[in-house]
Amino acid sequence: MNPVVRWFHQLGSPPYFDRFAQRWTPWAYGLAVLVMAYGLYGALFMVPADYQQGDSFRILYIHVPSAWMSMAIFALMAIYAAIALVWRIKLCEILAMACAPIGAAFTLVTLVTGSIWGKPMWGTWWDWDPRLTTELILLFLYLGVIGLYNAIDDRRAAARAAGLLAIVGVALLPVIHYSVTWWNSLHQGQTISLFGKSHMDPSMLPPLFAMIVATKLWFIGSLLARARADNLRREAGKDWVRKLAGAMQ
Amino acid sequence: MSYQNYVVAAYAVFAIVLAWDFVAPRLQIRRELRAARLRVARDNSRNGSTELTR
Numbered sequence: 270m271n272p273v274v275r276w277f278h279q280l281g282s283p284p285y286f287d288r289f290a291q292r293w294t295p296w297a298y299g300l301a302v303l304v305m306a307y308g309l310y311g312a313l314f315m316v317p318a319d320y321q322q323g324d325s326f327r328i329l330y331i332h333v334p335s336a337w338m339s340m341a342i343f344a345l346m347a348i349y350a351a352i353a354l355v356w357r358i359k360l361c362e363i364l365a366m367a368c369a370p371i372g373a374a375f376t377l378v379t380l381v382t383g384s385i386w387g388k389p390m391w392g393t394w395w396d397w398d399p400r401l402t403t404e405l406i407l408l409f410l411y412l413g414v415i416g417l418y419n420a421i422d423d424r425r426a427a428a429r430a431a432g433l434l435a436i437v438g439v440a441l442l443p444v445i446h447y448s449v450t451w452w453n454s455l456h457q458g459q460t461i462s463l464f465g466k467s468h469m470d471p472s473m474l475p476p477l478f479a480m481i482v483a484t485k486l487w488f489i490g491s492l493l494a495r496a497r498a499d500n501l502r503r504e505a506g507k508d509w510v511r512k513l514a515g516a517m518q
Numbered sequence: 519m520s521y522q523n524y525v526v527a528a529y530a531v532f533a534i535v536l537a538w539d540f541v542a543p544r545l546q547i548r549r550e551l552r553a554a555r556l557r558v559a560r561d562n563s564r565n566g567s568t569e570l571t572r
Contacts, residue, residue, distance in 0.1 A: 298540070309529075313525075318519075318520065323520035323521055324519045324520045324521050324522065324525055325520070325521035325524055327525050328524065328528040328529075331528060331529060335532070370539070370542070371539060374535050374536075374538070374539045377535060378531060378532055378535050381528075381531045382528040382531060382532065385527050385528045385531070386528065388524065389521050389524055487536065487539075491539050491540070495542075495543040495546075497543070497547060498543045498546035498547045498550060501547060501550040501554075502550050505550060505553060505554060505557070506557065510550075510554045511554055511557070511558050513554070514551045514552075514554035514555040514558060515558060
């Protein structure tokens, strides 16, 4: 059998996944912290202040990566949920549900840091602007997925119900992305592009890219840790969990 | 630094949320393993008891 296919099948085994997550979680967090340390240092001390916004623009270095993560995680959650619904792969159910709290956390950071930036720049903490409102709806969708998953006792039925909500909710993502184009929005349009030309000075970009990479690494660490916790919860009572608990005494 | 309070507040929110995201799954894993240990202890004490075989 192809080694990649074999590895994929092995990963579906709960004890194997537990060992995998236990092994790689510290690496993902460790790398995330290193890259984030560089990104934060650059954001706070290396890049010059913006000529119009002053130092308040430094909030962008946590706001933009968090906003990207809030949408990327929702898309990933919907993909895992779709795979879990079609092929009934338990690990994908676990991974989909582990995405929800991390995505909710990044969405919360996006909303709060945007609000903190908005007060001095727009003169208000909040405006019912299309971008802000759709991002708030995204947070409610995440909370809906988390709530639905925890409201049903049967873990598999709960994951299917919450996964369906994630799949339906993915329709919101293009609305968030294009909200600044489709409607007359207070929120600024796209200024940073990974592949095209960015409207930011090149000297300001390296810490931003570092933060984008760091949040992704952080997400991997958090996803593995949360999926491991849910895996243990679902497998409680199985021999391998009892052995693991005994070994960790 | 201009707008220092706003910058500090935003970075503090980021740090607090990430700290919660780091701690929460760890606590859950610890809880699950402790529950498994208690289950093993309970089963062992039940198997060792002569109460039902008397």
